[in-house]
Amino acid sequence: MSNQCELPDAPSDAISAVRFSPSSTKLLVSSWDKHVYLYDVSKEAGDSPRLIQKFEHRAPVLDVCWGKDDSEAYSGGLDWDVRRIDLKSSEQTVLSSHSSAAKSLAFSASHNILVSASWDCTLHIHHIGTTTTPATIPLPHKPFSLSLSPTRLVVAMASRQLHIYDLPALSALSAQASQAPPNTLELEPWQRRESSLKFMTRAVACMPNDEGYASSSIEGRVAVEWFDPSVESQARKYAFKCHRQTVDGVDVVYPVNALSYHPVYGTFASGGGDGVVALWDGVAKRRIKQYQKYSASVVALAWNGDGTRLAVGVSPGFEDGKEVEEGVIKIYIREVAEGEAKGKGGK
Template structure:
């Protein structure tokens, strides 16, 4: 792939809706899950497929455990491990309903899954039976992320549970979403102080774990992914969020076909990438913070209609794209 261009498309994209794009923690490999029942491992540098893993049903989420293996959760409830070296798929467990979220937990062999069966499970590939914790949730799991010892779980009906994974049986905090409509995505801040949450009504909320009043006063929510056409405001779901590991800024993608980059400190928008052919279903930023993967894939927000083919764009980030505008804020937040 020629990096003289600021943006390219990956060859041989999935043939059905893309559910997740996730970069490796240590290189520019990209794991992609989709509704065509496949999980594909791409070498972004070479713009080619390294490995392809077939599943028994559509895959709703995927993640790396390390540079050698990944995980995926399916509509049928299966939790699969993918061994990159020999292209092997191993089913390690099963939920009673669709697995909506998979997240590694800062340990090479430990990860969490959240399901529509109203449970969150912790899996350890070193354990005899893999499943080490199973905790009931108040509603279906719609979004989830982890950082350090925190695991944040967002449900249907806008409830949020925050766990300390060292004592997982009971949440340390139970909250209501700051947004008025259904939760779509949760992403933890790279410094571990809080998380961003998005919803279907074009809003993002910034929340902090520390319950002290002076910290909670910093929380805020804002409108985004909206368009005004002839005095009519159109509001779009915010499907995905990705933080930059160094600058602490974050990008969001929505059904308005647009990716924006935001700065928490100044509460301002940093940049906007030109419109893509269709909805943005997933985004992620690589381990060096220099590349963003963008899945342009119709999310059926308007039902069954003709739509552009699914595509994965690779955007090479400049500091202007992602760095806070105020030079005094050019630091990790």
């Protein structure tokens, strides 16, 4: 039987991201209230979840991610800047500035790069540990979400377009950035794709086994696809309806705001505007579990390193038809029982 706890000192405005440390009990949360929050959610005997520190920004923060270890994080937001945050000294360093909001971030420790995607239709590829100018890659459309697998970067954009990049190639490009003026380095995507979903992409998440990704839309659907371009592999891709409710005989459709793959079993969680979190086996094409409804939209999800806990960010969304109210924004840590997120075939 699962249980959950609510974190104290939640943000005062909508949550944009929740990120578990891969190696500890620390959790990062970014918010429209212009702060990044650092929590310790240890479940050792006698310990209670607590807020360690808040890091103020000049504008709403749209994303946050961990760096090489628990001592550093990276953030991006409506001030256009991509920042490194020293979580011990609280020092913030601007790594680069876009010409519009920095919407999404992803860090690859194995390739030593930080990727930022901006509404100015560019990617910045930062080679961490150097003072070089980041490599800039133009995008054909506005990016909405991005995700890393061990060797790939998936960028979901407007007009239902997706670009898939090779991470070793991105790392090599970023290392060259110091020898070339900004905006002169070109890198063709490994693959260009059109989304299987008919409406705007809301989130994308890569499979931990490096084989593919899931994407979700504003129209209550999730698509599962594989990287392998062969006809046989592409024939496996599919999409399904979810996060829908019948209200007074009418089928009400909600956006699927968040996706997160389980690090051990390769199943995934989805969170929707209906306030529901569901667990899915994407290979067996079935729902494993659906949790009780939360009080507002589920806007962010993250598994911890061993997949025993799921962080759930809850905030009012456009579908709620109301402004953010104090006390409505919540962060929950759900304890997941052994095997609860296991798919039909296991791992």
